[in-house]
Amino acid sequence: MTDPRYTPLALSLPATVPFVGPETQERARGTAFTARLGANENIFGPSPRxxxxxxxxxxxxxxxxDPENHELRQALAAHHDLSPDNIMVGEGIDGLLxxxxxxxxxxxxxxxxxxxxxxxxxxxxxGYGGVLHTVPYKDDHEDLTSLFAKAGEVGAKLVYLANPDNPMGSWHRGADIVAALDHLPSDCLLLLDEAYVECAPKGTAAxxxxxxxxxxxxxxxxxxYGMAGARVGYALAAPxxxxxxxxxxxxxxxNRAAQAGALAALQDQDWLAHVLAEITTARRRIGEIADQNGLKAQPSATNFVAIDCGQDSIFAKRVLDALIDLGIFVRMPFAAPQNRCIRISCGPSKDLEAFASALPQALISARKTQ
Amino acid sequence: MTDPRYTPLALSLPATVPFVGPETQERARGTAFTARLGANENIFGPSPRxxxxxxxxxxxxxxxxDPENHELRQALAAHHDLSPDNIMVGEGIDGLLxxxxxxxxxxxxxxxxxxxxxxxxxxxxxGYGGVLHTVPYKDDHEDLTSLFAKAGEVGAKLVYLANPDNPMGSWHRGADIVAALDHLPSDCLLLLDEAYVECAPKGTAAxxxxxxxxxxxxxxxxxxYGMAGARVGYALAAPxxxxxxxxxxxxxxxNRAAQAGALAALQDQDWLAHVLAEITTARRRIGEIADQNGLKAQPSATNFVAIDCGQDSIFAKRVLDALIDLGIFVRMPFAAPQNRCIRISCGPSKDLEAFASALPQALISARKTQ
Structure with missing residues (x-):
C-alpha cells in the first residue's frame, strides 16, 4: 500500500505546528541566539532544590x-487546601488540554x-474535529462577557479563557470571573487556563x-516555577x-525526574517568591526599555511583557525579524489588533540588556524598510 | 451543570488503567519492595553518560x-543508516502508539x-473506538500467519505484532516477518513493536x-537503554x-533532559553492549532459579523471562501474590494460556537472589492454599 487508511479527520488536518521552536530558528541562522526571550520561558529557572x-x-x-503521581498530587492538595481527587497531573498544560x-x-x-x-x-x-468560534479581545483583554455570550449563541461545549492572558499579559480579577460564571451557559464547561497566575496580583486566581x-x-x-522543559502541569476540577x-x-x-522536580519546586516557596520579585523587576525594566524607544509596554500580570510597537502587524513583524537577525529570540501575537505588539519574556539583566542594545537598531531597520 | 458534555465515545469508555504501578502496591503494603522485577524495567540502568x-x-x-527532536533524530538516522525523515521521536512507545x-x-x-x-x-x-480482534498465541509465540489472516478476514486497518514478544519473551526471525508481509492485506498497516529488539539475537530486527x-x-x-522513566521512544517508517x-x-x-539523555545513551554503545551481556547472564540465572524450583523458564529474547509455573492461571496468581507479599514485585501475563507464567525482569544479582530466596516459600504458600 502507499498510504495507511487514515481517519477522515486525520486526512482533513493540516500538518501544522503551533509554534516553531527557537532551536529551529537557530539552525536556520547557523548561530545561537544571544537572548532567548520569545517563549515565555522563565530564565530565572527553577529552585536549586x-x-x-x-x-x-x-x-x-x-x-x-508513578502513574498516579501520588506524592505530587498529595503535595498539591495540601498546597491548595483541597483533595487529591480534585487534581490531575499531566504532561504540561498542553498535554492536559x-x-x-x-x-x-x-x-x-x-x-x-x-x-x-x-x-x-x-x-x-x-485535531479532534471541533469547530472553533472566536470573539475579539476588548481593550487588549479577553472579553468575559462576549466569550460567555458567544458560548450560548453557538451551543459551545467548552469555552477557553486564559487569566492572566497570553499573549497580552492582561488579566481579570478572579472575583469578576466568578461573577461572570452566572452567565456561562449551563451546559458549557469553562476551561480556565491559569498558567501564569502565580505571577499575577493577589486576587487574580479565581x-x-x-x-x-x-x-x-x-x-x-x-x-x-521555571520548569518548561520538564513537562508538568495539573488540572483542578470536580472529582x-x-x-x-x-x-x-x-x-x-x-517523566520520573520531572515528577520529583515538581514536588521539590512546590516545596520551595521561598524560591518562588524570589523569582516573582525578579519578574517584577524585569517587567519594570522592559517597560523602561520600551519607554526609552518611544514604545508602550502593556501592563502585565505574567512573566512576559507585550510591547506595542505603535503601528500595525507588518511593522511589528519587521521589528521582530530585525531583533531575530540581531540574535534576540522574541515572538509576537498572531491576531489583530494584538499583533501590533512584540512579546518579551522576563529574564536577568544580561538578557534584557541584550534586548535593550538591539531594540534601537531593530527599530531603525524596521522603519527603513517601510 | 453536573457533568460536562462528554463525547459518546468518552462516555462509553471504562476508567481502566492498563497497569497498576508498583508504587501503588507499595503504598497498599505500607512498605517498599525488596526487588522491583515486574515492569520489564532495566535495573542495570542507563549509560553513566x-x-x-x-x-x-x-x-x-x-x-x-526542541519540538523537532533534531539532534536525536539526526543521531538515530546515522545509527540506523536512514534519513531523519524516517524517524518520529515521541513520549515513549506508549505515546507514539x-x-x-x-x-x-x-x-x-x-x-x-x-x-x-x-x-x-x-x-x-x-480509547479511539476501535474494535479489537485477537488471535491466540501459538506455542507461546505471536502467530504471524493467523494475525495477518485475521487482518484480512476482518478488514483491519492495523495489526499489532511485538517482536520480541511481551509478555512471553519469544521471538521470530526478522526475515520470517518480512516474508510474512506478503500475506499482509494490502490495505492494512503492520505496527511492529520492537521495544526489546536490542536484547534479541542477531537477525531478530526486521x-x-x-x-x-x-x-x-x-x-x-x-x-x-535503561531509561523507562525518561519517556523516549521512536517510530521508523516511510516519510x-x-x-x-x-x-x-x-x-x-x-522532556528536555530526556532528549539529552537519549542522545548520550545512543552514543554510548559500549554501555549498551555491557548491559546486554548482563541481561544474558541474568536470563541464565533466572533459568537456574526456575530449574531449582522445578519450574520451566521460557526462552527469552528480551530483558525479562516468563517462568511457567506448571499449572493454571489461578496457581500462577497465587505464586505472584505470595512473591508480592514477600516483597518481590513481579507481574504475569493477562490471558490464557500464557497466564500460567509469571514474568521476571532481568537485574543484578542482588535482585535476582532476593527472588531466588522468596520463590521456594512462595511456591509452598501457593500450593498450601490450593
Missing part, C-alpha cells in the same frame, strides 16, 4: 514514574475562545470551590471530571 | 525541549492483535527498507507516515 531532585532522580531513571478536548469534543462540536489566544488549544480543538462543576482550571510548573482523564491519558507518560 | 547528560540538562530545564491509533482508527474500525499481547496498545484502540509503506516499527530507550504524526502530536511534549 528542584534541579537537585531531578539530578538525583536521573540516576534512577530506569524506573517508570489535549486530553480534555478529547473527552469533550467530537467532530462538529463547538468551542469558543478569543481571537489570538493560545494556539495550542486551537490545535487540539481542530476564588472557586474545587468541586464547582462549571469549570476546570489548569496550572503549570513551566512558568513561575468526576478529574477521574475522566483516566479514561484517555497516557498513564505512564510522566 | 546518559545520566550525566540528564543531570546537566536539568539545570537548563527552564527551556522547552496513541498517536498512531488516533491517525488511523475511528469508532468501529477494526484492529488485530494477539490475545494477551501489550494491553496499552489495546487501551489506545478502545530487515526492511525504512521506506516500506507496509509497516511502521517502534523502538524505545526504556528497555535495553509520509512519519510526517502525519505532526498533525496530532504534542509538539512540545518531550
Amino acid at each position: 528542584a534541579i537537585e531532585a531531578m539530578q538525583t532522580a536521573s540516576a534512577d531513571i530506569w524506573m517508570y514514574g 489535549g486530553y480534555l478536548v478529547r473527552l469533550l469534543i467530537s467532530p462538529g462540536d463547538t468551542v469558543v475562545t478569543s481571537l489570538g489566544a493560545y494556539p495550542t488549544f486551537n490545535y487540539h480543538v481542530s 476564588p472557586v470551590d474545587a468541586n464547582d462543576t462549571r469549570l476546570i482550571r489548569m496550572r503549570t510548573f513551566s512558568k513561575a 468526576d471530571l478529574i477521574a475522566a482523564f483516566n479514561k484517555v491519558r497516557n498513564h505512564f507518560g510522566m | 546518559a545520566i550525566e547528560a540528564m543531570q546537566t540538562a536539568s539545570a537548563d530545564i527552564w527551556m522547552y525541549g 496513541g498517536y498512531l491509533v488516533r491517525l488511523l482508527i475511528s469508532p468501529g474500525d477494526t484492529v488485530v492483535t494477539s490475545l494477551g499481547a501489550y494491553p496499552t496498545f489495546n487501551y489506545h484502540v478502545s 530487515p526492511v527498507d525504512a521506506n516500506d509503506t507496509r509497516l511502521i516499527r517502534m523502538r524505545t530507550f526504556s528497555k535495553a 509520509d507516515l512519519i510526517a502525519a504524526f505532526n498533525k496530532v502530536r504534542n509538539h512540545f511534549g518531550m
